[in-house]
Amino acid sequence: MQDLLRSVSESYKDFSSGQKKVGDLFFREPIFLAFSSALEVGRRVNVSESTVIRWTQKLGYKGYAEFQQVVQRKLAQERLEQAEQETLEPDADQSFLENLLDADILSIEKLKQSIDEEKLLQVVDMISFADHIYVTSNFFDYGLAHWFSGWLNMAIDQTEMLVSSDGQFYSQLSRVGPGDIVIAFVFPRYTKVMLETLQTAKEQGAEVIVLTDSADSPAAEFSDIALPVAVNSNLNIDSYTAVHALLTSIMRFVYVKEHAKVKGNLARIEEMYKKKDIFY
Structure with missing residues (x-):
């Protein structure tokens, strides 16, 4: 928000007398401009609606609507940073x-x-159309990967864990190729074997989806799509609450997109539970 206030301040000397009134109101009450029409702003300082619109154009915006969207976004970001x-x-x-x-x-x-919803939808499409899905992780993230892999395999089949400490790891890795996707959980601390695994998957023609802590993660280099999600740390204990929320969203989108398949698979599993009298 400070950069926008500075921009208005630097342009102030070039404003007309009416535009200076709008500028003064913006300095005092930016929230009013963020959520009021150009007409309402003009009435507040006794200038015309067109004066308000020309004021935003003088600042480099196409019109009042574009300026207002920028102000709303900056105020939201400021509120988030304060929180x-x-x-x-x-x-x-x-x-x-x-x-x-x-x-x-x-x-x-x-x-x-x-979150970039368009990227999330691309991930759902990649999962739907994949020949085979491999889920892998750093050892710190194994629980997340195992849980997500288990649900995908139960819901749409053709999913397996790719774990470097497993005896069949290199056999699995050798089969990864075009038409397959690798979904990797790569949160700090990053392991060398994880980055090597992703590089190999890319070289063999697979598509790679990375869930990681930031766009600057070293794993992002090997990804077709990276979904950054912050990991909270208190008392040196990482909280993956937001990661779970993101995964749950992906699962729900997959359920909607592949509804018939998922419903059929879950029903079949439920029949086996009943047959084996699993639950109390």
Whole structure:
């Protein structure tokens, strides 16, 4: 938000008298401009609607609507950063547990703000059309990978774990090729064997989807699609709350896209549960 305020300040001397009134209102009440029409802004400072529109154009925007979208986005980002700072400084009126849970809630809010839904839908399409799906991970992320791989295999078949410590790892890796996808969980600390596995998969023609902590992750270099999602860390214990939220979203999208197949597979498994009298 500060960069936008600075831009208005630097252009102020070039404004007409009416435009300066709009600028002054923006300095005082940016939220009013973010959520009010150009007509309402003009009435507030006794200038015409066209004066407000020309003011935004003088700042380099196509019109008032584009300027307003930028202001709304910057205010939202500023609010998010403030919330993050407040989380980093625990609320003395809350318990330790409540502060930890607030940090997890914030991590999901950050995911909501940053996730690229188009990329997520591409991931769902890749899963749907893959000949075979391999799920792999750093050893710290094994639980996530095992859970997600198990659900995919149960729901749509043709999924298996690719684990470097497993005796059949190199046999599996040799079969990875065109038409297959590798879904990798690569959160710090990054392992050399993981990066080598992704490089090999790419060289053999497979597509690679990486879930990692940032766009700067070394694993992103080998990905066709990277889905960055922040991992919260308190007391040196990583919280994967936002990662679970992202995976659950992917699973739900897969369920919708492949509804008949998933429903049939789950029904078949349920029949086996009943046949073997699994549950109390």
